[in-house]
Amino acid sequence: MSVTTRRMQDLTIDDHFLTVPLVWGDPADGRTIDIHAAVVARDGGESLPYLVFLQGGPGHEAPRAFHSPSGPSWLDTALEHYRVVMLDQRGTGLSSPVGDDDLARDAAELAEYITHLRADAIVRDCEAVRQHLGAERWSVLGQSFGGFTTLAYLSTDAASLEHVFITGGLSAVGRHPDDVYALTYDKMREESEKYYRRFPAHRDAMRRVIDLALDGELVLPGGEVASVSRVRSVGSALGTDDGWQTLWGLLERDPRAPTPSVTTSPRRCRSARATRCTSCSTSRAMPTATPPAGRPSVPSPTTSARTRRSSRASTCAASGSTPSPVSSPGAT
Known part of the structure; x- marks a missing residue:
């Protein structure tokens, strides 16, 4: 694992890289991938609790944090209360991204690989990042597919979550x-x-x-x-x-x-x-x-x-x- 710190205008951003199993729960499978999470803090907010953002998609990386103007648009409000963890979900952004070069791989091999990029594995990655940051609990903001992933998170590791926010990603109940x-x-x-x-x-x-x-x-x-x-x-x-x-x-x-x-x-x-x-x-x-x-x-x-x-x-x-x-x- 590695951590680098940079400044983006008046924001402090810590880029964390962790190496995790490609296949969680199978010690016999030695394949690994890298996971990237950018921890964004405002001046004076370096000790605030964590809020991890789960991006919509699937297949989209987390947004990059900016100011003047703020991006994403909700960032300033979130930073009033949290340090925001922008997690590149596995296979996207800086988290061992899947790209055009992968099309050269055997089709069956690639299809098998992609089966390990789903919501259940993203939740395991979240837990690895949370533990790496030393947070006993944190909050999660799930948007669209990120909301679906948040439901998976609640199903398996609710004890790790302080607050849960879901926008546009809540499955219908009782409806096909x-x-x-x-x-x-x-x-x-x-x-x-x-x-x-x-x-x-x-x-x-x-x-x-x-x-x-x-x-x-x-x-x-x-x-x-x-x-x-x-x-x-x-x-x-x-x-x-x-x-x-x-x-x-x-x-x-x-x-x-x-x-x-x-x-x-x-x-x-x-x-x-x-x-x-x-x-x-x-x-x-x-x-x-x-x-x-x-x-x-x-x-x-x-x-x-x-x-x-x-x-x-x-x-x-x-x-x-x-x-x-x-x-x-x-x-x-």
Whole structure:
């Protein structure tokens, strides 16, 4: 294990690296991974209790702490009462991240490896970090998938937790997940129709973009051909306070024109995507690129998931045959 201390404006950040078993509970398996946790403290708050933040995803690293402006947006409030532990969940950030290079590994080997990156193992990592910090108990803030992980934490190690905060990551009780997702689709359909009433010309703009995607002519700045479902996923932006501005910026431009640099303002979550309410405050910049000769380009949608092309009929989600930016909801 190692610890380094750095200053970020008026914050003190201790970066802790621990080596832990890849497979908890199996001493015969000697594989290990590294876990990174950044302990953030304000001036005068060096002796406050710990609050560990479990990021949404799965697959996202913990946010990096900044000031002027504060990032994440809730950080200052948390630092009034806690030292905040930003844990990179195993396989993300600086915790032995899974990346493109891993695709060169044998598929079965990689699949087996990824099975050890789940919530139960993340809880064991949390316990290792807590013990390393010398904390008898600490509190946890779980966001979206981090909330699900917090439920696992409560199931196995509740005695280690002083207070538990869950935002957008509490499983439904007495309801099948399909019921919950069905309501999410209804909400996204409502938000899409609200957007089109506000900007009616963008119905046809979305149709044009969908047609390009159907014909395989919609190319992202990195050269990837965007699928219809990939295009529709930009509708997830409508689940945030000012995400409509991002969508407006995409649909207002000719998708065949070179892509300018566009930076969205910090986003705050609303009911349509409540699972993103603590992680979506980071500003995102659209990349710039010159598309290949003869091929149109659009800014990359906010999602990075690769999806297969869907049929033209599947684009008609909002009403009748109207293409909609409604996206497939999921834990984030």
